[in-house]
Amino acid sequence: MKIAWPHMGSIEVAMTTILDELGLDYVLPPPSSNRTMQLGVKAGPEFACFPLKTTLGNYIEALEAGADTLVMIAGRGPCRFGFYAEMHRRILSELGYEFRMVTLEFHLNDLPLMARNIRYLKQGKPLRAVYQALKFGLAKAVAVDHIERQALHQRYLDLERGTTSAALRKAYRKMRDVSDYAGLPGAQRECLEMLAAVPKREVHDPVKIGIVGEFYMVLEPFFNLDIEEQLGNMGAYVERNIWLTDWIRPTGNNPIGGHHDRESEAAASPYLTHSVGGEGIHTIGYTVIYAREGFDGVVHVLPFTCMPETIAKAILPVVSRDVGIPVISLVIDEQSGKAGVETRLEAFVDLARSRRRHASRQT
Amino acid sequence: MIVGIPSGLLFYRYFPLWKSFLEELGADVLESGETTRSILSRGVTRCENDSCLPVKVFYGHALALKDKVDALFIPRIVSVEKRTHTCPKMLGLPDMIRLAEDGMPPIIAPTIDFHEGFWRNYKAVYQLGSSFTRDPRRILRAGISSWERHRAYRNHLAQGLKPRDAMNGDGQKLSDGRVLKIAVIGHHYNVFDSFTTMSLLDRLQGMDVDVVTSDMIPEEVQRAELRSLPKDIYWSYEREVVGSVLACVRRKMVDGVIFMISFACGPDSILQVVCEQERKAAGNLPMMCMVIDEHTGEGGFITRIEAFVDMLRRKKLQELRETRVA
Numbered sequence: 082m083k084i085a086w087p088h089m090g091s092i093e094v095a096m097t098t099i100l101d102e103l104g105l106d107y108v109l110p111p112p113s114s115n116r117t118m119q120l121g122v123k124a125g126p127e128f129a130c131f132p133l134k135t136t137l138g139n140y141i142e143a144l145e146a147g148a149d150t151l152v153m154i155a156g157r158g159p160c161r162f163g164f165y166a167e168m169h170r171r172i173l174s175e176l177g178y179e180f181r182m183v184t185l186e187f188h189l190n191d192l193p194l195m196a197r198n199i200r201y202l203k204q205g206k207p208l209r210a211v212y213q214a215l216k217f218g219l220a221k222a223v224a225v226d227h228i229e230r231q232a233l234h235q236r237y238l239d240l241e242r243g244t245t246s247a248a249l250r251k252a253y254r255k256m257r258d259v260s261d262y263a264g265l266p267g268a269q270r271e272c273l274e275m276l277a278a279v280p281k282r283e284v285h286d287p288v289k290i291g292i293v294g295e296f297y298m299v300l301e302p303f304f305n306l307d308i309e310e311q312l313g314n315m316g317a318y319v320e321r322n323i324w325l326t327d328w329i330r331p332t333g334n335n336p337i338g339g340h341h342d343r344e345s346e347a348a349a350s351p352y353l354t355h356s357v358g359g360e361g362i363h364t365i366g367y368t369v370i371y372a373r374e375g376f377d378g379v380v381h382v383l384p385f386t387c388m389p390e391t392i393a394k395a396i397l398p399v400v401s402r403d404v405g406i407p408v409i410s411l412v413i414d415e416q417s418g419k420a421g422v423e424t425r426l427e428a429f430v431d432l433a434r435s436r437r438r439h440a441s442r443q444t
Numbered sequence: 445m446i447v448g449i450p451s452g453l454l455f456y457r458y459f460p461l462w463k464s465f466l467e468e469l470g471a472d473v474l475e476s477g478e479t480t481r482s483i484l485s486r487g488v489t490r491c492e493n494d495s496c497l498p499v500k501v502f503y504g505h506a507l508a509l510k511d512k513v514d515a516l517f518i519p520r521i522v523s524v525e526k527r528t529h530t531c532p533k534m535l536g537l538p539d540m541i542r543l544a545e546d547g548m549p550p551i552i553a554p555t556i557d558f559h560e561g562f563w564r565n566y567k568a569v570y571q572l573g574s575s576f577t578r579d580p581r582r583i584l585r586a587g588i589s590s591w592e593r594h595r596a597y598r599n600h601l602a603q604g605l606k607p608r609d610a611m612n613g614d615g616q617k618l619s620d621g622r623v624l625k626i627a628v629i630g631h632h633y634n635v636f637d638s639f640t641t642m643s644l645l646d647r648l649q650g651m652d653v654d655v656v657t658s659d660m661i662p663e664e665v666q667r668a669e670l671r672s673l674p675k676d677i678y679w680s681y682e683r684e685v686v687g688s689v690l691a692c693v694r695r696k697m698v699d700g701v702i703f704m705i706s707f708a709c710g711p712d713s714i715l716q717v718v719c720e721q722e723r724k725a726a727g728n729l730p731m732m733c734m735v736i737d738e739h740t741g742e743g744g745f746i747t748r749i750e751a752f753v754d755m756l757r758r759k760k761l762q763e764l765r766e767t768r769v770a
C-alpha cells in the first residue's frame with residue numbers, strides 16, 4: 082500500500098511524520114507545478130472550484146509515481162469541499178487509474194465509516210501506536226505553524242530579499258527530520274533561532290497587511306502565487322487568519338491565529354449573521370479584527386466560483402467602507418499569473434502605505 | 445404593512461406558503477413578478493460579478509421592490525431535512541441583500557434549520573408570527589392554512605402545471621400525452637424563470653413536446669435512485685435534481701433530458717459529473733447540459749434546443765417504425 086495526499090502548505094511535515102511513525106509506505110507527489118495545474122484543469126469539471134482541480138492534479142501525479150491509496154478529508158457541506166473525495170474518485174476511475182480512495186469524514190454520523198477507513202489505513206498496527214503517531218505528528222505541525230508564523234512576521238525586515246524564506250525552507254526540512262517527540266521543543270527552538278539570525282534592517286512603523294480567504298488558497302503558496310512572500314518583499318508586515326493546526330482544533334480556539342472563532346463571528350455579525358460554509362464568516366470577521374488592530378489593508382484570496390468566499394467578496398466592500406481600510410479580493414484560477422497579481426498587490430500596498438502615513442500625520 | 449417577496453430562488457418553491465402565512469397575519473404581500481430585462485440588468489450591476497445567475501436575478505427582484513415595501517421577506521433556509529444543507533449562497537442571502545445597496549428596507553429573515561430539530565423551527569416561525577399579532581391562535585391557524593396551501597401548490601406542480609398556473613390551480617399542463625417526452629431538470633429557478641430560460645418550457649410545448657419537470661417525478665422514486673449512489677448528496681435541492689436525472693436516465697421515463705445549469709453554480713458544477721457518469725452507466729439516454737448566464741444569446745440557445753429536439757424526434761420515429769415492423 083502506497084499512500085498519497087495532495088500538497089497543501091506544510092501538511093507534508095505532519096503526514097510524513099505520522100506515516101513514518103507507523104511504518105506505512107507513502108508517495109510524495111512531485112511539488113505542485115504548472116503541469117499539476119494543467120492536469121487537474123483538463124480532468125476536472127469546468128466550473129469546479131480551483132482547489133478541486135489542483136488537488137486532482139496532485140493525485141494524478143501521485144498515481145503516476147506509484148501511489149495506490151489516496152487519502153482525503155471529506156464531509157457534508159454546505160460547500161463543495163465535502164464532495165471532493167467522491168469527485169476525485171469518480172474522475173480518476175473514469176481516467177482508468179486503479180487505486181483506493183480512503184476518506185476521513187469528520188462528521189458524527191459518519192464515525193463508523195471513519196473507523197473502518199482508519200482500520201484499513203493502519204494495516205494492523207495497534208491503536209496505541211496510531212494514537213502516538215497522531216500525537217507526534219500534530220505536535221510537530223503545531224511547532225511548524227509557530228515557525229511559519231515567525232517567518233511571516235519578519236520577512237519584511239530581510240536585509241537581503243529571500244533570506245527568511247530560505248531559512249524557513251531549511252526549518253521545514255529540519256522539523257521533518259526530527260524523529261522523536263522529546264526532540265521537538267529543541268528543534269523548534271533551533272529553527273526559531275535560525276530565523277532570528279537572518280540579517281535584518283531597521284524599519285519603523287511598517288505598513289501592516291492581513292491575509293484572509295479560502296482555506297486552501299491561503300495555505301498553499303504555489304497556487305496562491307506566493308502572496309505572503311510577495312507582500313513581505315514589498316515591505317509589509319503580514320498576518321494571516323488561517324493556520325493548519327488551528328483548523329483541526331475542534332474547539333474553535335485558534336492559538337496561532339490568535340482569536341477564537343466566536344470572536345471573529347461576533348466581529349462579522351453586523352455584516353454576516355450566519356455561517357455560510359468554508360471560511361466565509363471568518364473572512365469578514367478577521368477583516369474587522371485586523372482593522373481594529375491597526376492594520377492598513379486586507380488581502381482576500383479566493384478561488385473562482387468559491388461559494389462562501391464569493392458571498393464574503395460581495396459583502397467586503399461595505400465592510401471596507403465601514404472600518405476604513407482598503408480590501409482587495411484576489412480571485413484565483415488557472416488563468417491567474419504571478420506578474421498580474423504582483424502589480425495589483427504593489428498598487429494595493431502603496432495605497433495602504435499612504436493611508437498609514439496619512440493616519441499617523443493626523444494623530 | 446407591505447411585505448415584499450422577491451420572485452427569485454426559493455420563491456418558486458415556497459411563495460404560496462409564505463404569502464398565505466403573511467396574509468393570514470394581516471400583512472399585505474407584494475411580489476416582484478416575472479423577471480424582466482431591467483430586473484436582470486439591475487441585479488447584474490449590483491451583485492457580485494462572480495456570483496451565479498440566479499443570485500444576480502434575485503438581487504434584481506429585491507431591488508425592484510426596494511422602494512415599494514416596508515420590509516422584505518427573505519427567510520434563511522439552512523436545511524429542510526436532517527443531514528442536508530441548502531447552498532451557501534442561500535445561507536448568506538438575507539445578509540447579502542441587506543447590504544446590497546444603501547437604504548434597503550428591513551429584512552425579515554427567520555432561520556429555518558432542520559438540524560436544530562422541530563422545536564427550534566417552530567419557535568422561529570412563532571416568533572415571526574408574533575411580530576405581526578399577539579394572538580397565538582391566529583399564528584397557529586396561519587401556520588396550518590399556509591401549509592395546506594403549500595401542499596396544494598406542490599400537488600399542482602406534480603400534475604404538471606407551471607408555477608404561476610399552479611398558484612391559481614388551473615392552466616395548461618406540461619405533459620399531455622404527446623409522442624415525444626423530454627425532461628427539463630434543474631433548480632426550480634433555473635427551469636421556471638421564463639426570462640432567463642428564454643421561455644424554454646413554452647417553446648418545447650410549441651414544438652409539440654411533452655415536458656417533465658422534477659416536480660412531476662415522485663419523491664420516492666428520486667430517493668430510491670439516490671440510495672444507490674456511493675456518496676450521499678448533502679445539498680437538499682440538489683438531491684431532487686440529481687434524483688430526477690437518475691430516475692430519467694435509469695428508468696427511461698423520457699426520451700431525453702435537458703439539464704439546466706446556471707453558470708458558476710457551485711453544486712451543479714460537480715454534480716453534473718455524477719449525472720453524466722451515471723447516465724453513461726445506465727445506457728446513454730440523450731442528455732444535453734445547458735449552461736446559462738446573463739450573456740447567453742437567444743439565437744444560439746434556441747438553435748441548440750431545436751437541434752436536440754429534432755435529433756430525439758428522428759430517433760423516436762425510427763424506434764416506432766422498428767417496433768411496428770417487428
Ligand code: SF4
Pocket residue numbers: 130131132160161162163295296297359360384386387388389390710
Ligand atoms: S471553500 Fe470554496 S474553494 Fe473551498 S471547497 Fe468550498 S467552494 Fe470550493
Ligand code: SF4
Pocket residue numbers: 496497498499531532533534631706708709710711712
Ligand atoms: S445552488 Fe447554485 S444556482 Fe442555486 S444559489 Fe447555489 S450556487 Fe446559485
